[in-house]
Amino acid sequence: MDFAAQVVERLAALGQISDEPSRLTRLFAGPGMRRANELVGSWMEQAGMSVRQDAIGNLIGRHPGDGAKTLLLGSHLDTVRDAGRFDGMLGVLLALACVDRCRQSNRALPFSLEVIAFADEEGVRYQSAYLGSRAVAGCFDPRDLARTDAAGVKMSDAIRAFGGDPARLESCRFNAEDLLGYVEAHIEQGPVLERANQAVGLVAAIAGQTRARIEFRGAAGHAGTVPMNLRRDALCAAAAFILEVEKRARQISGLIATVGQIAAEPHASNVIPGAVTLSLDARHQDDQVRQEACDHFRQSLNSIEQNRQIQCSWQSIQETPSVPCSPELSDLLRQAALKHQPELTALASGAGHDAAIMARITPVAMLFVRCRAGLSHHPDESVRPDDILVALDVLFDFVSLMVQQHEQL
Amino acid sequence: MDFAAQVVERLAALGQISDEPSRLTRLFAGPGMRRANELVGSWMEQAGMSVRQDAIGNLIGRHPGDGAKTLLLGSHLDTVRDAGRFDGMLGVLLALACVDRCRQSNRALPFSLEVIAFADEEGVRYQSAYLGSRAVAGCFDPRDLARTDAAGVKMSDAIRAFGGDPARLESCRFNAEDLLGYVEAHIEQGPVLERANQAVGLVAAIAGQTRARIEFRGAAGHAGTVPMNLRRDALCAAAAFILEVEKRARQISGLIATVGQIAAEPHASNVIPGAVTLSLDARHQDDQVRQEACDHFRQSLNSIEQNRQIQCSWQSIQETPSVPCSPELSDLLRQAALKHQPELTALASGAGHDAAIMARITPVAMLFVRCRAGLSHHPDESVRPDDILVALDVLFDFVSLMVQQHEQL
Numbered sequence: 001m002d003f004a005a006q007v008v009e010r011l012a013a014l015g016q017i018s019d020e021p022s023r024l025t026r027l028f029a030g031p032g033m034r035r036a037n038e039l040v041g042s043w044m045e046q047a048g049m050s051v052r053q054d055a056i057g058n059l060i061g062r063h064p065g066d067g068a069k070t071l072l073l074g075s076h077l078d079t080v081r082d083a084g085r086f087d088g089m090l091g092v093l094l095a096l097a098c099v100d101r102c103r104q105s106n107r108a109l110p111f112s113l114e115v116i117a118f119a120d121e122e123g124v125r126y127q128s129a130y131l132g133s134r135a136v137a138g139c140f141d142p143r144d145l146a147r148t149d150a151a152g153v154k155m156s157d158a159i160r161a162f163g164g165d166p167a168r169l170e171s172c173r174f175n176a177e178d179l180l181g182y183v184e185a186h187i188e189q190g191p192v193l194e195r196a197n198q199a200v201g202l203v204a205a206i207a208g209q210t211r212a213r214i215e216f217r218g219a220a221g222h223a224g225t226v227p228m229n230l231r232r233d234a235l236c237a238a239a240a241f242i243l244e245v246e247k248r249a250r251q252i253s254g255l256i257a258t259v260g261q262i263a264a265e266p267h268a269s270n271v272i273p274g275a276v277t278l279s280l281d282a283r284h285q286d287d288q289v290r291q292e293a294c295d296h297f298r299q300s301l302n303s304i305e306q307n308r309q310i311q312c313s314w315q316s317i318q319e320t321p322s323v324p325c326s327p328e329l330s331d332l333l334r335q336a337a338l339k340h341q342p343e344l345t346a347l348a349s350g351a352g353h354d355a356a357i358m359a360r361i362t363p364v365a366m367l368f369v370r371c372r373a374g375l376s377h378h379p380d381e382s383v384r385p386d387d388i389l390v391a392l393d394v395l396f397d398f399v400s401l402m403v404q405q406h407e408q409l
Numbered sequence: 410m411d412f413a414a415q416v417v418e419r420l421a422a423l424g425q426i427s428d429e430p431s432r433l434t435r436l437f438a439g440p441g442m443r444r445a446n447e448l449v450g451s452w453m454e455q456a457g458m459s460v461r462q463d464a465i466g467n468l469i470g471r472h473p474g475d476g477a478k479t480l481l482l483g484s485h486l487d488t489v490r491d492a493g494r495f496d497g498m499l500g501v502l503l504a505l506a507c508v509d510r511c512r513q514s515n516r517a518l519p520f521s522l523e524v525i526a527f528a529d530e531e532g533v534r535y536q537s538a539y540l541g542s543r544a545v546a547g548c549f550d551p552r553d554l555a556r557t558d559a560a561g562v563k564m565s566d567a568i569r570a571f572g573g574d575p576a577r578l579e580s581c582r583f584n585a586e587d588l589l590g591y592v593e594a595h596i597e598q599g600p601v602l603e604r605a606n607q608a609v610g611l612v613a614a615i616a617g618q619t620r621a622r623i624e625f626r627g628a629a630g631h632a633g634t635v636p637m638n639l640r641r642d643a644l645c646a647a648a649a650f651i652l653e654v655e656k657r658a659r660q661i662s663g664l665i666a667t668v669g670q671i672a673a674e675p676h677a678s679n680v681i682p683g684a685v686t687l688s689l690d691a692r693h694q695d696d697q698v699r700q701e702a703c704d705h706f707r708q709s710l711n712s713i714e715q716n717r718q719i720q721c722s723w724q725s726i727q728e729t730p731s732v733p734c735s736p737e738l739s740d741l742l743r744q745a746a747l748k749h750q751p752e753l754t755a756l757a758s759g760a761g762h763d764a765a766i767m768a769r770i771t772p773v774a775m776l777f778v779r780c781r782a783g784l785s786h787h788p789d790e791s792v793r794p795d796d797i798l799v800a801l802d803v804l805f806d807f808v809s810l811m812v813q814q815h816e817q818l
Contacts, residue, residue, distance in 0.1 A: 188634065189631055189633075189634045190630075190631060190633075190634025190635050190636075191630075191634075191635060191636075191639050192634075192636060192639075195639065207633065209633070211678060221599075221600075221783060222598050222599060222759065222760060222783070222785060222786070223665070223667035223669055223690045223692075223759070224598075224599075224616065224618070224665065224690075224692050224758070224759025224760045224761075225597065225598045225599025225600075225601075225758075225759045225760055225783060225785075226599055226600060226665070226759075226783055227599075227600075227601060227665060228655070228658045228659045228664070228665055228666075229659070230600050230601075230604065230783075233655070233667075235651060235668055235669075235671065236651060236652065236655045236668075238648075239647075239648035239649075239651035239652050239655075240648075240652060242644060242645060242648035243645065243648050243649060243652065246637070246642070246645045246648075249637045250637045250638070255637070256632065256633065256635070256636060256637060257637075258632035258642075258678075258679070258680075258681055259644055259645075259682075260632055260644075260673070260676065260677050260678045260679060260680050260681065260682060261673065261676050261677065261678050262644065262671060262673050262676075264669070264670065264671050267669065267670050267671075268669050268670065269620060269667075269669045269670050269688035269690055270667070270669060270690055271667075271669050272667055272669065273668075273669060279678035281632045281633075281678055281679055283632075283633055349633070349634075350631065350632070350633025350634045350635075351631060351633045351634055352633075374630060374631070374634065374635055374639075376631060376634075377631070
């Protein structure tokens, strides 16, 4: 059987392993993750790898090569609730298939390969994402161990029950000097590659993100008795802001900005909204462009304050800087990809990934795989088998280029 | 004591009578209404009136005059939850004081006067407004008797417990041919008179109203992965509509239009809204102007559909035609008012009133009394004693003008 077909079969098998009977949900340190680690671990062993589970529950398979250095390939095995069957899993199984193919090609490697399957990327159970890669990158916050899940189970107890050791999370840490880099394949979770008609794309950076909560305070009033010219309608002010955000984001290349939540008070059909709160999410691969856009958004709030006699406030929720991918690793990925498709789009990842955490200790690169209709975090998430074949070829050729590069040194 | 000062005192006393201990709430057929009817009934008796409570709980005091006809003055005694102390009550107590003053002036009347205190205008308890005036105007819907309140009490049982008779609501009905008209004083519940610096204003009509529920369907998507040019953001579409509604309403004299409710789905800060639902409330005293405005709003939905690839739907919730006030009665009210203030603003009532129901059987007129900051349905609702004095003088002079007119016939 060819490797890509095996990846497709294994994705189907993994998709059956869930914490819940009728839908795919695999939360950190839950029963689904235990069975998923067992199954993927058995596949790693079949591929001749030495397998271990670290103190937080990450599954790691090692294919030793010559030299002291290791190249990491991987992604995560946890999912959101009612998930699709590709997000995370695809990257782990592509890494595994890539290593298996290297082994079966009998080529001596000047470095070791490790496949890492992170135990938590989505952060659903403890509302704290990247637990697995944080432990590996040495930036796990021990205070998180006291968090409890919806059932009241402490994270430290969950790790212990899973076979890990919350007191030894330091042992998960990789030494930066041992690593050549971390390369992750992942479904795009967006529509760009489908539109561009490309099986895979190159991630230039994991975009920085600004999250803010914005409030508009006007004056509530009876919808039947207050003439238009005497109104201070907070929802009209919010609408003006929403359109300004959209307009600006359309003007600036690569900028995406979203108002996803909105709440009006007092929220009655016959009362003029006196207050509105909304969420703003702005992302760009260049932090300066994102900051300038946010400055512009704040200026438009100032204009709204003055023109509409509305009080506006901006509460910062989160500021996450952009994480650029390694130019060197990305260049090899590009060379590998261009062997299999005529053009390669480089795009920013708007979603976060384990690679953004791993970048703290080692160069990272990411390969995006086209998905249907940009759909993700949904049972209809779908990737074409043909694209899985291309992604596997690219990953294998990337490793081959790394090998060539090392042999030339 | 002068009559206006007594109205102020009695408003304070009525404001203490509530279904709830710490705030003013007097719902239809509740314990507060029972005590309110008893107290106001005792004041009616002190003013020499014959008092009755009809089968639905309306309180009616009669001051007989010569001739077969009756002029009705009144308003309602029920309130919203956590109400102010003027909405409804002020009109009842002004009517009572006006009749008392007529009696004490010992002038023979060529018609009878009745003060009517409606039992339900706000419709809080059974989500069905104007129960009192509907019974009087003969348009009470008997199916409403099967409605239940939040505690599960059927309306028919509530009426019976209150001392009424749900089987005899037909007896509440007034004969149109016996009536000269219905005149109601009411707080403005808006800011127009305060801005115009006038104690009272004349209601030209009770505005017609369109209520609709409008839905925008686009495509949800990851806020981090879908570029701006590939989005079909339902909230941006809704924002464009909200601003178009505001713009149009500002252009058309007398038109008021409000989006008071808005809900976005799936309502997560990191998800592009795929669907938005909002409420639209549009009012104008001229039904044709309101219809043309709504046609324009629908056209703008068509533009949004085309420009943004968003599906828009308009669900009509309510279409209430405008109720014009009687030109004859209003002219007398105007003459009376201009004796007490140099200018008189005629305005549409955007809020509904018992007068709109009473117009089905008799000519109606309404006098608005200035309130502080347009505030109503709120414990801070406030009317100046000076304005109460003016309103009483106007109402008394209006009755005197009616008397003169009848004597001239």
